[in-house]
Amino acid sequence: MHSPKEIQTEAFKKQIALAKDSRLPVIVHSREAKDDTMQILHDHASGIQGVLHCFSGDMHMAKKAMQLGFYISIAGPVTFQNAKDLREIVKFIPDEYLLIETDAPYLSPVPMRGKRNEPAFIRYTAQAIADLRGVSLSDISRITTLNAMKLFNIGRMPDRGEIAYRIRDSLYLNITNRCTNRCGFCIRFESDYVKGHNLRLENEPSSGEIIKAVGDPESYKEIVFCGLGEPLMRLDIVKEVAAWVKLKGGRVRINTNGHGNLIHGKNILPGLQGIVDSISISLDAESREKYEAICKPVYENAFQEVLSFIKEAKQYIPEVKVTVVNLPDIDIEKCRAIAEELGVELRVRELNVVG
Numbered sequence: 001m002h003s004p005k006e007i008q009t010e011a012f013k014k015q016i017a018l019a020k021d022s023r024l025p026v027i028v029h030s031r032e033a034k035d036d037t038m039q040i041l042h043d044h045a046s047g048i049q050g051v052l053h054c055f056s057g058d059m060h061m062a063k064k065a066m067q068l069g070f071y072i073s074i075a076g077p078v079t080f081q082n083a084k085d086l087r088e089i090v091k092f093i094p095d096e097y098l099l100i101e102t103d104a105p106y107l108s109p110v111p112m113r114g115k116r117n118e119p120a121f122i123r124y125t126a127q128a129i130a131d132l133r134g135v136s137l138s139d140i141s142r143i144t145t146l147n148a149m150k151l152f153n154i155g156r157m158p159d160r161g162e163i164a165y166r167i168r169d170s171l172y173l174n175i176t177n178r179c180t181n182r183c184g185f186c187i188r189f190e191s192d193y194v195k196g197h198n199l200r201l202e203n204e205p206s207s208g209e210i211i212k213a214v215g216d217p218e219s220y221k222e223i224v225f226c227g228l229g230e231p232l233m234r235l236d237i238v239k240e241v242a243a244w245v246k247l248k249g250g251r252v253r254i255n256t257n258g259h260g261n262l263i264h265g266k267n268i269l270p271g272l273q274g275i276v277d278s279i280s281i282s283l284d285a286e287s288r289e290k291y292e293a294i295c296k297p298v299y300e301n302a303f304q305e306v307l308s309f310i311k312e313a314k315q316y317i318p319e320v321k322v323t324v325v326n327l328p329d330i331d332i333e334k335c336r337a338i339a340e341e342l343g344v345e346l347r348v349r350e351l352n353v354v355g
């Protein structure tokens with residue numbers, strides 16, 4: 001309160017108007033003014049982008065800000081022992097809304113607390129965020145760099161989709177953008193990016209291009225067929241590349257919607273034996289009705305076929321898991337019961353967490 005509240009409010013509105021006129025993003029410093037900030041942004045900031053700098057609000061404020069299209073920028077306090085709430089928020093923010101900053105010369109992160117903050121210390125904040133989100137430091141670096149480029153219109157965005165992209169210590173393969181589902185939560189309808197990687201392919205890569213993009217399979221924990229589409233639509237390519245990865249001593253996983261047998265009109269699983277170590281199949285719902293409402297499959301009997309695919313997969317692939325996205329309409333316990341009956345592990349994925 002270095003100046004009267006009314007003057008601060010007016011100045012804030014004027015600067016938002018200036019940002020609008022100049023087509024520039026706003027950087028908002030909100031301190032002990034959560035409700036006023038959000039009300040003014042709601043009323044005056046439509047159509048512009050911005051960031052809540054050095055975020056110190058609560059979960060409700062973070063959600064409201066993201067609804068308005070604002071980024072949330074995290075600084076050194078995330079490393080402080082008493083920042084329990086902030087850490088929960090950091091776990092929750094989708095990749096597309098995450099930024100990171102020093103707030104130098106203030107708020108030095110642990111283990112530099114007490115020293116003057118400087119850009120070199122950003123790595124401690126980044127590492128803390130990476131640990132909370134279960135990704136690597138380079139994943140956080142890539143994600144937040146891309147977001148900064150988008151928000152401030154700086155640098156050159158990657159204009160080509162990647163064939164092979166690293167997340168944590170695994171290498172993911174993006175071999176098609178086609179799919180036989182149209183899931184309501186699918187990232188490919190929202191964005192070209194996963195964990196800061198552009199996955200929008202201009203052309204589907206050949207097996208030679210994929211192998212070249214992989215390099216040495218042994219340098220990764222596993223090679224995962226995934227990407228912005230259903231890999232088993234390109235079964236021959238999957239088999240060729242998977243066989244090569246196994247020959248080179250790598251481990252192979254396929255993430256699939258479980259439509260492989262429907263797509264190819266035959267049981268494709270015997271052909272994956274010996275070249276695929278693990279398969280993760282999207283169960284997505286506890287009933288046919290819900291599956292059809294959420295996934296909008298091109299096939300009529302898709303849900304039943306996914307169940308059969310899961311059962312059959314166990315005969316040919318050593319590790320079979322099923323996944324479900326934690327949507328409000330989905331009965332996770334019923335999905336768990338289905339997985340138990342099928343004798344496979346269920347992994348519950350959080351909505352908006354991709355990759």
Ligand code: SF4
Binds near residue numbers: 181187188282
């Ligand atoms: S199955 Fe996967 S790739 Fe296909 S629409 Fe659903 S989420 Fe997207």
